[in-house]
Amino acid sequence: MTMAVQSPPRERALLVQVVLGHRDRQEAEDSLAELERLADTVGADVVGRITQRRSRPTAGLFIGEGKLADIQLACRESGAGLIIFDNDLSAVQVNNLDLALGIKVIDRTEVILQIFARRAQSAEAKVQVELAQLEYLVSRIPISRKQQRFQGGIGMRGPGESPLQLRNAPMRRRISDLKRRLDRIGKRRASVRKRRPWPLVSLVGYTNAGKSTLLNAFTRADAYVDDRLFATLDTKTRLVHVPGNRNVLLTDTVGFIRHLPHGLVASFRSTLDVAREADLLLLVADASNPGIIAHIKVVHETLEEIGAKDVPYLLVLNKSDAASQDQLDSLCTTYHDAVVVSARQSKGLDILKDRVVEALLAHDVHFPGREH
Ligand SMILES: Nc1nc2c(ncn2[C@@H]2O[C@H](COP(=O)(O)OP(=O)(O)OP(=O)(O)O)[C@@H](O)[C@H]2O)c(=O)[nH]1
Ligand SMILES: [Mg+2]
CATH class of the missing domain: 3.40.50.11060 (GTPase HflX, N-terminal domain)
Known part of the structure; x- marks a missing residue:
């Protein structure tokens, strides 16, 4: 795609x-x-x-x-x-x-903001990115430079905003306006989520870990997969059948990265709410990446920053097809509760589904509407 x-x-x-x-x-x-x-x-x-x-x-x-x-x-x-x-x-x-x-x-930080600006597709993601960019501009760039920066090329440019509009807009007013809009979107989302008929499971993890691929493997949903960083900025939710005639809602989220700008985390709060309010997190990590341990640490830190550190989680070691046996053995010794899968080859998914049900039941999550 x-x-x-x-x-x-x-x-x-x-x-x-x-x-x-x-x-x-x-x-x-x-x-x-x-x-x-x-x-x-x-x-x-x-x-x-x-x-x-x-x-x-x-x-x-x-x-x-x-x-x-x-x-x-x-x-x-x-x-x-x-x-x-x-x-x-x-x-x-x-x-x-x-x-x-x-x-x-x-x-x-500016590079990451720029990628987010290019990737934002939904109205919500665009608002979130524009807010993060404006906050960054207001807090860090002296007035004389703000104008110079809109000359094009790699630099700051909000999605859907012409340079002139941005330059002329009183930034503070625009920021509070965007915040109000996000608040409204967030509240609407929260009320929909409260009435959810099935347990909510959110995929979280470092960018490029394979979250969207895993969602696709589970559901054949067409989530955007790319070997570039930050492929996904919008959340996608799909129904997944799990053992015992049960269903869960599985949600894809934006990836994390080390030194993720704080303003960006704050702006993406309504997107990341799905992680905070989930019944279970699937913490997806790329087992073939030598930096995996540092990545997992960054994910835990980011979860703490968004207030999701107390949500139960299962560590999913993905890309087992690309990792060496030594690497997998050593990771399984370090993280003995982890589930090893290959989203690309659809391997280990049945075991993962079993573990999801087990973890949800262990945390007293009910499966309403279950057919007996
Ligand atoms: N070898 C291998 N590659 C995989 C596997 N799962 C995903 N990939 C590849 O890893 C890359 C990133 O996959 P995505 O699913 O886009 O990763 P993501 O975690 O959603 O990334 P962001 O949306 O950027 O946070 C793609 O090139 C996938 O094809 C796997 O099990 N094995
Ligand atoms: Mg993705």
């Missing part, structure tokens, strides 16, 4: 990462590799990477002054027209770097 969104021309980007203090080397490398995929998703080809280790960032530029020349040289040699920092920069730092380097500088 292809996206209906038209892609703008690709840019050449240089990635810069400052490894602070005692940050774990492997984690920093994974984060940079992930930034490359994020850049690719947003339409930039990575033509170089620069890493610097420092005990702490400098206030004005984040990087040391000596690194400026290295970055400039790397941009000249590679023809990069965009610099993407893996670290979160302050408004002042972005401004100073822009001036010192003469090349557009953005950070990881």
